[in-house]
Amino acid sequence: MNSKDNFINCLEHVATLMNQSNEDLQDTISRSCNENGWYTPDEIHRMFQAISTHYCDRTKLTPWLDKYPASKTEQIKTVGLIAAGNIPLVAFHDILCILAYGYHCVIKLSEKDKALYIWLVNQINTFDPKLGEKISFVDRLKNYDAVIATGSNLSANQFKYYFQHVPHLIRSHRNGIAILHGDETEEDFIQLGKDILFYYGNGCRNVSKLYVPEGYNFSPLIKTIDANFSYVNEHTKFKNNYDYNFAICIMNQYKFLQGETLLYCENSSIPSPIGIINFEYYKELSELISSLEVHRNSIQCTMSNAPIKNWPTITLGQSQAPSLDDFADGINTMEFLSKL
Numbered sequence: 001m002n003s004k005d006n007f008i009n010c011l012e013h014v015a016t017l018m019n020q021s022n023e024d025l026q027d028t029i030s031r032s033c034n035e036n037g038w039y040t041p042d043e044i045h046r047m048f049q050a051i052s053t054h055y056c057d058r059t060k061l062t063p064w065l066d067k068y069p070a071s072k073t074e075q076i077k078t079v080g081l082i083a084a085g086n087i088p089l090v091a092f093h094d095i096l097c098i099l100a101y102g103y104h105c106v107i108k109l110s111e112k113d114k115a116l117y118i119w120l121v122n123q124i125n126t127f128d129p130k131l132g133e134k135i136s137f138v139d140r141l142k143n144y145d146a147v148i149a150t151g152s153n154l155s156a157n158q159f160k161y162y163f164q165h166v167p168h169l170i171r172s173h174r175n176g177i178a179i180l181h182g183d184e185t186e187e188d189f190i191q192l193g194k195d196i197l198f199y200y201g202n203g204c205r206n207v208s209k210l211y212v213p214e215g216y217n218f219s220p221l222i223k224t225i226d227a228n229f230s231y232v233n234e235h236t237k238f239k240n241n242y243d244y245n246f247a248i249c250i251m252n253q254y255k256f257l258q259g260e261t262l263l264y265c266e267n268s269s270i271p272s273p274i275g276i277i278n279f280e281y282y283k284e285l286s287e288l289i290s291s292l293e294v295h296r297n298s299i300q301c302t303m304s305n306a307p308i309k310n311w312p313t314i315t316l317g318q319s320q321a322p323s324l325d326d327f328a329d330g331i332n333t334m335e336f337l338s339k340l
């Protein structure tokens with residue numbers, strides 16, 4: 001691996017810059033919002049805060065890096081990275097993992113998220129040129145030893161075929177879910193709102209479906225979400241999706257409840273369109289968990305206000321604050337890299 005102290009110092013430096021206000025960063029944020037209509041300064045700063053807190057903290061990085069032995073090969077590998085553009089800097093964790101092994105990271109950026117990555121690499125290069133030179137951007141991947149890529153289910157299958165000749169870590173589409181028990185408080189609902197609506201619901205960790213007990217009273221949930229997350233209605237793209245999906249629900253006579261912020265649609269599907277949160281009733285929690293086994297590969301994370309036997313859960317409100325060990329799709333990126 002790289003010199004651990006230098007590596008951590010660099011990440012701490014980047015985190016410090018993310019939380020400062022300067023003309024260069026503000027210009028970058030502005031350009032990023034122009035690249036992607038879903039991005040706003042608030043959501044970009046939200047990601048900066050998550051990266052700074054969970055990925056660039058020395059007290060967390062040091063023991064985490066100690067868990068992973070150096071690569072067995074003396075040859076420096078080149079890892080191709082195909083970055084998604086659904087939420088700001090979504091590939092940061094992958095870049096961190098690749099650099100931690102001292103490998104070269106060759107990135108094919110999404111057209112919807114370029115400015116932030118260019119700014120990020122410029123800051124790394126300024127602080128540690130030797131580390132910065134290990135990151136490059138390309139229009140098309142070539143001359144790589146392994147590939148990490150994230151995409152839709154269709155593109156994931158295409159990636160698996162195209163990169164079958166090299167070690168690859170391919171991630172497909174997943175969603176977050178929440179299991180409610182009927183004893184949630186107003187604060188629980190506020191936290192759940194974060195899981196649903198941070199980044200306007202575009203992340204793979206965003207909750208797209210609720211599982212609720214039979215006879216569940218939605219009124220307190222809807223009231224709390226509307227009172228605390230009305231800002232999403234001020235976003236043109238979100239409001240357009242809400243209005244469009246409301247019309248679809250009416251025309252197709254779907255069973256749904258209408259909030260001012262979200263539509264709550266009774267639907268067995270886990271993915272849901274922007275502006276809609278699907279829900280499904282359950283009788284017994286044990287039966288629900290058994291039924292969810294079939295969908296395990298479609299679920300990124302499960303939110304709950306209490307632990308659930310035989311099923312991993314995350315505290316409500318923490319879906320968009322993954323730790324260093326919260327690997328996407330449950331696949332340990334560091335172990336993948338260690339075997340190259």
